[in-house]
Amino acid sequence: MSAATPWWKRHARLLGIVVFFLGLWFLPVPEGLTREAWHLFAVFAAAIAAVVVNALPLLTAALLAAAIVVLTYTLTPAKAFAAFANPTVLLVVVAFLVAQAVVKCGLGRRISLQVVSIFGGSTLGLAYSIFITDTLIAPGFPSNTARGGVLFPVILGLAQGGGSMPEEESTRRLGGYLMFCGMASLAITSALWLTATSGNPVAVSIAAEYGLKITFGSWLLVSSIPALLTIALLPLLLYRLFPPGVTDTPEAPEAARRQLHTMGPMSRHEWITAATFVSMIVAWILAAPFNINPTAIAIAGFAVALVTGVLTLNDIHEQGGTLVTFIWLAVLFGLSAQLNELGFMSYVGERLASAFSEVSWPVAYVSLLGIYILFHYLFVSQGAHILALLGVFLDVGVKTGVPTQLMAFALMFASSYFSTITPQGGSQNIIFVAAGYLTQGELYRLGLLTTLFAALIFLVVGTPWILWIG
Numbered sequence: 251m252s253a254a255t256p257w258w259k260r261h262a263r264l265l266g267i268v269v270f271f272l273g274l275w276f277l278p279v280p281e282g283l284t285r286e287a288w289h290l291f292a293v294f295a296a297a298i299a300a301v302v303v304n305a306l307p308l309l310t311a312a313l314l315a316a317a318i319v320v321l322t323y324t325l326t327p328a329k330a331f332a333a334f335a336n337p338t339v340l341l342v343v344v345a346f347l348v349a350q351a352v353v354k355c356g357l358g359r360r361i362s363l364q365v366v367s368i369f370g371g372s373t374l375g376l377a378y379s380i381f382i383t384d385t386l387i388a389p390g391f392p393s394n395t396a397r398g399g400v401l402f403p404v405i406l407g408l409a410q411g412g413g414s415m416p417e418e419e420s421t422r423r424l425g426g427y428l429m430f431c432g433m434a435s436l437a438i439t440s441a442l443w444l445t446a447t448s449g450n451p452v453a454v455s456i457a458a459e460y461g462l463k464i465t466f467g468s469w470l471l472v473s474s475i476p477a478l479l480t481i482a483l484l485p486l487l488l489y490r491l492f493p494p495g496v497t498d499t500p501e502a503p504e505a506a507r508r509q510l511h512t513m514g515p516m517s518r519h520e521w522i523t524a525a526t527f528v529s530m531i532v533a534w535i536l537a538a539p540f541n542i543n544p545t546a547i548a549i550a551g552f553a554v555a556l557v558t559g560v561l562t563l564n565d566i567h568e569q570g571g572t573l574v575t576f577i578w579l580a581v582l583f584g585l586s587a588q589l590n591e592l593g594f595m596s597y598v599g600e601r602l603a604s605a606f607s608e609v610s611w612p613v614a615y616v617s618l619l620g621i622y623i624l625f626h627y628l629f630v631s632q633g634a635h636i637l638a639l640l641g642v643f644l645d646v647g648v649k650t651g652v653p654t655q656l657m658a659f660a661l662m663f664a665s666s667y668f669s670t671i672t673p674q675g676g677s678q679n680i681i682f683v684a685a686g687y688l689t690q691g692e693l694y695r696l697g698l699l700t701t702l703f704a705a706l707i708f709l710v711v712g713t714p715w716i717l718w719i720g
Contacts, residue, residue, distance in 0.1 A: 263305035271296035280597075287592035289324045294585050298627060298672070302694055308673070312578035315585060325588055333584030334576075337545040338395065338631070338677050343576045344548040345399030345681060347566065349406070351555040352527065354565060355519035358407030363506040363513075365408060370502035373424060373494045376408055377431045377485035381439075384432075385481060388439040388446040393544050394669075396534040397446075398436055398678035400527070405432045406685060411506075412496060416686035420495075425687040427494035433670050434484050434700050436678050440666035441708075442477035444469040449632045449665055456641045457658040460648060471719065472659050476712035480667070480704050487703055492696060519560045526554045575684040579630070582674050586630040595638040599625070603646035611651035616709065618643050618652075619660050623705060626668045632676055636665050655720045656713065663712070667704040670697040 274292035279285050297315040300306040306314070319325045333339055352358040369375040384401060388394075409425030416422050440447040444454070444466050454464045516524070533547045555561040589595055602621055606614040622643050629635040640661050647657035669676030673683045673693045683693060 263303050264300070267296055267300045267303070267305045270299060283594065283597055284592060286324050287589070287594040287597070289322065290319060290585065290589055290592060291594050293318050293324065294582075294589060294628065297582075297585075301690055304691055308690060309574050309578045312581040316581045319585065325585075329588055329591075330584060331580070333580040333587065336580065336583060337543065339576065339580045339583055341393075341395055341545040341548050341677070343579075344545065344552050345395065345402075347561070348526075348530075348548060348551045348555060349399055349403040349681065350565060351523050351560045352403030353406055353410070355523045355560055356513070356517065357520045357523050358403045359411055360407075360510065360513060360516070360520065361404050362407030362411040363510045365404070366411060366506040367503045367510065370506055371500055372498050373412075373427065373496050374485060374489055376428060377489065380405060380428065380431050381435045381481050381485060384435040384439050385442065389443040393534060393537070394436045394440050394447040394676065394678045395681075396530075396537075396544055396548070398432070398681050399548065400531060401432050401436070402681045402685075405429060405682075409685075409687065412499075414496075414687070422687050423493065423495040425685070426692065427488060427492050429682045429685055429687045430492065430670075430693075430696050430700075431485060431488060433679050433682050434488065435481070437667045437669045437676070437700075438477055438480050438484065438704065440669070441663040441704075442470070442473050442481070447632070447666060449636050450662065452633060453636050453640055453662040453665055456636070456644065457662065459641070460644060460654050460658065462655060462658055472712075472716055473663060475715045476663070476708045479711055480707045483707070484700070484703070488696070488700070491699055492692070519558070522558050523555070523560055526551050526560075575680055579674065579677070579680055583630045583677075586628065587634055589628065590634050590638045595625075595628070595635075596642060599639045599642045600646075603643050606646065606650055609650065611647075611653075614647060614650040615652045615657060615660070615713075618647050618657070619664060619705070619709070622661055623664050623668045623671070623701060626671050626675055630674045630677075632665055632669055640665065653717065653720065656716050659716055660708065660712070663708055664705065667708070668701050671701040672697055 271292055274295060275289060277288075279288045293315050297311040300311045301308050316330055320327050320330050352361075365376065365379055369379040380401065383404075384397065387400070388397060405428050406425075409428050412424050414421045414423075414425035414428075416425060440450070444450050444464070450469070454469075457464060530547055530551045533542055534544055536542060537544050537547065552561075556563075603618060606617055609617075622639060625639060626635055629638075643661055644654075644657055647661075648654050669679065673679055673690065675697065688696070
């Protein structure tokens with residue numbers, strides 16, 4: 251637009267968000283909700299809407315939301331800012347910093363060259379290598395955030411090794427494609443394996459209240475067909491939805507082998523970083539059975555990188571984007587938790603779900619699953635979503651006649667694959683988002699389409715499979 255364009259036209263989106271916010275804020279508070287719960291919803295919904303329509307950057311929207319809820323006495327400062335000390339938020343940020351050591355010391359480049367030498371004949375081959383690697387290591391990781399910390403430096407190395415930089419529009423699409431493949435892979439492999447994310451055991455314990463006894467083997471039997479089919483098709487779908495620019499690279503494998511030869515043997519810093527990461531991986535695998543805190547593991551790895559000089563304070567200062575990520579993630583994580591704490595999630599879930607109590611069970615099944623997925627726009631934590639709504643939706647589904655096993659597994663699988671629906675839909679996403687290869691608009695578009703595709707596969711293929719083996 252020209253400089254003569256009226257200011258209200260230049261800021262039409264922001265004005266629309268303000269009107270949307272004020273409209274929600276001054277609506278009568280629904281019966282059964284407190285004023286604080288309704289006003290918090292108005293602020294949270296407006297903040298997310300502002301990001302979706304590109305009216306405000308994510309950090310700006312989050313900071314405004316935090317300021318409004320405190321200044322209007324909707325939340326106390328202690329509750330509004332509680333997530334700044336949340337272990338999951340700290341784990342994301344520290345894992346991102348530790349991952350920089352893999353890049354700085356050259357280990358990430360070495361690993362990426364090894365991958366390229368095997369799969370590097372095409373960008374699609376690189377994407378499949380990400381999905382395959384994640385599928386194989388996922389059952390040993392009870393935290394998909396920790397698993398993202400393992401995958402991210404390798405993917406970043408692949409992107410940079412292919413000449414892709416986030417600040418260069420002509421090359422960033424390659425990195426954007428690979429980064430989103432990492433996010434999508436973490437979502438689907440978490441649905442494949444019972445032990446791939448901490449939310450799955452929580453969901454299983456809720457399902458147990460309805461008489462379902464789900465083991466590692468029975469989960470894998472049910473998930474295998476729809477999840478593996480989704481894994482097989484997603485790299486191709488994303489390749490069409492977000493063309494990486496670089497496609498065939500027939501010379502890449504041989505070039506990668508030559509560069510590996512030039513690099514020579516691993517340096518001291520590479521060995522230290524490799525040993526640190528292997529130790530962190532082993533500790534993360536043992537975290538659940540031995541009650542080891544995953545955040546403490548990441549902090550210990552970070553400390554080792556600093557003590558040994560693999561990372562320096564200057565390296566940390568250069569990671570300005572990490573602080574930005576920490577702030578907006580902590581704010582949105584905290585507000586989302588308070589929506590649940592104030593009863594808003596269960597209130598809306600119960601009323602929306604009960605609307606299907608008189609319809610046929612197939613209609614109720616599809617509708618409840620769809621609403622459950624769309625509700626994730628309001629959550630920054632998969633675990634919080636499961637705790638707030640899975641039991642509610644499962645109960646209504648069973649009461650409308652949906653087979654218990656079918657409704658339970660559909661909701662449990664959705665609790666993993668819907669994590670890409672927003673950039674903040676799963677803490678494991680943040681490390682990939684912070685790399686800067688994808689815009690907010692691209693993240694929301696790809697996230698919605700990926701989630702809808704996964705839901706379609708799990709409905710069309712997963713439903714008859716669950717009914718048949720049930």
